[in-house]
Structures are given as C-alpha cells and as structure tokens.
Amino acid sequence: MSKIVLYWHPMSSATPIACALAELGVPHERVKVDIHAGEQRKPAYLALNPNGKVPTLTVDGAPMFEALAIHLWLAGQYGVERGLWPAEGTPERLQAMAWSTWSYVTYGAQLVRLQTARDMGTPDDPHGQAGHKAMDELLALLDQRLASQPWMLGANYSMVDLIVGSVIGYSAYIGAPVQKHPHVLAWLGKVQARPAMQIDA
Ligand SMILES: N[C@@H](CCC(=O)N[C@@H](CS)C(=O)NCC(=O)O)C(=O)O
Incomplete structure (x- = not known):
C-alpha cells in the first residue's frame, strides 16, 4: 500500500479529509501545519502546496492539494473495493462525481459569499443575503433528492454522503438555512453520526 501523509490543521478544510481516511480505513501519517503560526507559508510547505x-x-x-481533488482520489483509490464508491463505468460513478463537485464548487461558491459577509460582521x-437565498434554493434541490432515497446514491451510504455532508454541515454551522429542509436535516444527522466523523481532527 502507498505511504499516505495528510498535512492538516484541526477544524479546517483538512478535517473532512481526515474523516474520509478514517471512513476508508486507510493507514496514514498526519503532520500538523499550524496555520495560525504561518507554517503554511514556509518554503518547504509551499513546495508541496503552492x-x-x-x-x-x-x-x-x-x-x-485541494480538498475536493483529494476526496475524489481517495474515494476512487480505496472506496470501490470497500463498497463506498461506485465502480468506474457505472451511472452511479457519474452521479458521485457530479454531486461531490456540486457541493464543493456550486454550493461552495454561495457558502463563501455568506462566510465573507459573516467574517466582515x-x-x-x-x-450575505444573496448567498443565503442561493443556498436555500440549492438545499431545496438536495432535499428533493433525499426525499426519495436515504443516501446520496440511493439505498446505501457512500463517500458522496461524507463529501456532500461535510460541506452542508459546515454551511449549517455558519448559518445556512439547512433546518428549513427536513430531508437534508435528517440525512445530515445520520452522516454526522458515523464513527468516522467523530475523530479528533
Ligand atoms: N479550496 C482550498 C481551501 C483550503 C483552505 O481555505 N484552507 C484554509 C483552512 S480552512 C487554510 O489553509 N488557510 C490558511 C491560509 O489561508 O493562510 C482547498 O481545499 O485546499
């Protein structure tokens, strides 16, 4: 098996990656990068992550680098044999790629608007209001999907639930209207209850 090292900081964009490694049961080392002390701007680190x-x-x-790229690589590399990611060439793989990207890119863009407005007080x-409204509309899409199936890809939990759930969970924390969408709320509770989501990261 490859030697995997995760460079991380607690309660950051690295946290969902630590959870994904736990869910997949991938042995790895962790190296803490103290982003409050500026370690992420040292030349040795920039050589890994410009x-x-x-x-x-x-x-x-x-x-x-980039959390979404790391998620997709880990899922493809380790998820298929564990039944946590659809095999290449299946319609489910297409949906897995689409929804994972939707969460980090499409939903994530609105999350950044809300986060920026919040950071500025x-x-x-x-x-902030426009971001909030756009997130509400996107959450309605997600709610519609989760109204007819328990997990993002259908009957079974997969890494898509972890990936999408990490973004939606963070957005709820910063004030996105997740509680207005009952199926999303119930699904998020199940995702966040997974043992892999309880790790210290
Ligand atoms: N899209 C980027 C976002 C990463 C990101 O914003 N990380 C924050 C922690 S949550 C960070 O390292 N901040 C340090 C800095 O901006 O100097 C990724 O996934 O790599």
Missing part, C-alpha cells in the same frame, strides 16, 4: 493552505496529501512523497448585507 496554494499555501491545508489540506495537502502526499502519496509516496508525491503531493496533491455583516451577514445581513446584500451579499
């Missing part, structure tokens, strides 16, 4: 952020994952010493300014 973006200067956590997470970074190295695979036999070769680095990759003005969550109710027009920018």
